Amino acid sequence: MKTVKHSDHSDLRLPELQTLFWQAILQPVMHSDSVDQTNLKGLVDSDAMAIYQDTVQTAHVEALKTSYPKIYALLGEQVFKGLARGYFINYPPTEPNLIAYGGRFPEWLKQAKNDVLPITQLFQKIDLSLLAQFEWAFEQGYYSEDKQFSEKDLQVLSNTEPQNIRFKIHPAIKLFYFNSNLVSVIEAELVNVVTTLKKQNPIKVSPPYLKPVVVFRDGWKMEWLKLSREEAAILQGVQNGSRWNTLSQLDGYEERVLEEWLKLGWIVQIEQIL
Amino acid sequence: MTKSEAHLSDIATPQLSAGLGLRSAHVGEIMQTLPKVGWFELLTDNHLVKGGRAKAEAYAIREHYPVSLHCVNMSIGSTDPINWDYLSGIKTLSNDLQPWVISDHLCWTSIHGQYSHELLPMPYTEESVMHIAERIRSIQDFLGRRIAIENVSTYLNFNHATLTEAEFVSSVVTEADCDFLFDVNNLYVSHKNTGEDIANYLKEVPWNRVVEMHLAGFDVRQKGNNEYLLDTHSCPVSDDVWTLYKQVLKHSGNVPTLIEWDNSIPEWSTLYQEMQKIIRIQSNEDS
Numbered sequence: 001m002k003t004v005k006h007s008d009h010s011d012l013r014l015p016e017l018q019t020l021f022w023q024a025i026l027q028p029v030m031h032s033d034s035v036d037q038t039n040l041k042g043l044v045d046s047d048a049m050a051i052y053q054d055t056v057q058t059a060h061v062e063a064l065k066t067s068y069p070k071i072y073a074l075l076g077e078q079v080f081k082g083l084a085r086g087y088f089i090n091y092p093p094t095e096p097n098l099i100a101y102g103g104r105f106p107e108w109l110k111q112a113k114n115d116v117l118p119i120t121q122l123f124q125k126i127d128l129s130l131l132a133q134f135e136w137a138f139e140q141g142y143y144s145e146d147k148q149f150s151e152k153d154l155q156v157l158s159n160t161e162p163q164n165i166r167f168k169i170h171p172a173i174k175l176f177y178f179n180s181n182l183v184s185v186i187e188a189e190l191v192n193v194v195t196t197l198k199k200q201n202p203i204k205v206s207p208p209y210l211k212p213v214v215v216f217r218d219g220w221k222m223e224w225l226k227l228s229r230e231e232a233a234i235l236q237g238v239q240n241g242s243r244w245n246t247l248s249q250l251d252g253y254e255e256r257v258l259e260e261w262l263k264l265g266w267i268v269q270i271e272q273i274l
Numbered sequence: 275m276t277k278s279e280a281h282l283s284d285i286a287t288p289q290l291s292a293g294l295g296l297r298s299a300h301v302g303e304i305m306q307t308l309p310k311v312g313w314f315e316l317l318t319d320n321h322l323v324k325g326g327r328a329k330a331e332a333y334a335i336r337e338h339y340p341v342s343l344h345c346v347n348m349s350i351g352s353t354d355p356i357n358w359d360y361l362s363g364i365k366t367l368s369n370d371l372q373p374w375v376i377s378d379h380l381c382w383t384s385i386h387g388q389y390s391h392e393l394l395p396m397p398y399t400e401e402s403v404m405h406i407a408e409r410i411r412s413i414q415d416f417l418g419r420r421i422a423i424e425n426v427s428t429y430l431n432f433n434h435a436t437l438t439e440a441e442f443v444s445s446v447v448t449e450a451d452c453d454f455l456f457d458v459n460n461l462y463v464s465h466k467n468t469g470e471d472i473a474n475y476l477k478e479v480p481w482n483r484v485v486e487m488h489l490a491g492f493d494v495r496q497k498g499n500n501e502y503l504l505d506t507h508s509c510p511v512s513d514d515v516w517t518l519y520k521q522v523l524k525h526s527g528n529v530p531t532l533i534e535w536d537n538s539i540p541e542w543s544t545l546y547q548e549m550q551k552i553i554r555i556q557s558n559e560d561s
Contacts, residue, residue, distance in 0.1 A: 017432075022390070037519045047497050052429065092388040146329075
């Protein structure tokens with residue numbers, strides 16, 4: 001086998017090289033100094049190293065823009081990019097599939113609440129972290145299991161007492177409680193909302209002004225819907241595994257609610273609990 | 275054998291020597307018109323999900339076309355343990371879809387359980403050859419079939435390398451007893467960025483193991499005072515790469531070749547026209 005050249009770094013083994021390379025990728029800014037600090041000095045060209053750093057970090061910034069489009073629109077390119085790069089460095093991806101990247105971004109937003117002025121100002125008007133959780137539920141719901149209700153399940157109803165029945169709902173369903181501002185953000189044209197939010201004074205909210213909103217999958221699409229407080233309590237009960245006889249005691253319970261949820265594909269299984 | 279199993283096995287290998295990467299935006303038109311395409315390449319990670327449209331599209335396309343599974347996260351060159359959970363998902367998908375090729379890249383994408391989602395470079399050393407070859411053999415044993423490994427675009431040389439890229443690729447393929455997915459655009463990009471010698475490269479390629487080729491577009495970027503090519507898959511194949519492809523075919527003969535266009539995705543007709551160039555070149559209508 002022909003050899004190309006000999007090198008002073010012939011003792012650098014693969015595991016160490018990959019560790020150093022990855023540490024360089026995770027640096028906030030690529031300078032030739034930082035290459036020196038990671039002991040990659042002389043091993044690779046620092047400009048070329050910077051290309052890898054940039055492509056890796058940019059890919060993850062773009063992934064977060066896709067998962068959190070409303071957050072991106074509210075914060076703008078500069079602030080979002082800074083936040084996203086910080087998130088990448090502090091929470092490097094641990095899943096092979098890029099689709100799974102970004103689940104802790106809402107948490108990261110909350111941590112940045114008091115550190116970055118535009119974020120602080122927005123947080124005074126809407127809970128950005130909660131909005132981010134909504135967006136994440138929306139994004140992940142696309143890839144959730146294709147559960148569908150089976151007609152066979154209805155047979156369970158005819159010969160089982162209500163206290164021995166509970167319902168399982170589609171894995172894509174997530175329930176949120178939003179104030180009016182947040183509902184406006186997810187409902188309206190975002191450009192107008194951004195302008196409106198900038199003008200509005202901070203709003204103090206407390207129950208009962210929080211509105212229940214549910215995220216669900218309709219075929220291939222993700223949708224959301226406002227619920228009444230009573231419907232939300234029933235849905236929460238179903239999610240908590242409450243039995244049918246318990247649910248039927250809740251305010252606002254009607255059979256047609258469950259029937260509607262069956263039609264929407266929210267209920268995917270009727271379980272008999274022995 | 276069920277009827278659907280028989281149907282899948284009938285169309286397992288490409289009948290046409292040109293293929294395209296499947297993009298969700300085009301699935302509707304493809305399913306309506308069933309155009310003549312040799313096969314569709316699935317970016318495996320897009321379809322390794324629990325459900326939803328992305329998963330359904332893979333199975334729907336497979337009803338009508340052969341498919342290949344193109345992976346990016348086996349992290350073949352990593353010194354982390356192989357991610358067997360991830361590979362199990364690939365195996366399940368492979369058992370369902372019966373792809374004619376499963377491929378991944380001569381690179382590493384993860385270390386210490388953290389994923390870069392980028393094709394990070396291997397130093398071209400004996401150590402790398404033996405390390406990668408062993409991992410490829412393990413993966414092939416697990417999947418029960420050969421995989422094809424692809425050369426990547428590079429932006430740097432490791433100063434302690436002792437082999438050329440061509441020697442490295444050839445050695446890995448021999449040691450691992452695997453197939454080779456020859457990305458002609460990646461060779462061109464590496465040639466421009468790192469000085470990889472094309473003539474020598476073409477002498478070293480293990481042609482009997484080349485099962486597939488890729489063609490794609492690149493961007494020209496600036497870094498300081500230097501220009502470099504970035505493998506973006508976001509535009510048509512360049513004239514220089516088409517020229518190189520014709521040169522490559524003189525060594526390899528006609529090999530199933532795929533257009534990769536993953537970003538700034540064009541209209542279906544544009545993509546289809548790009549694929550037609552492969553057919554014209556392979557039938558000597560475009561010399």
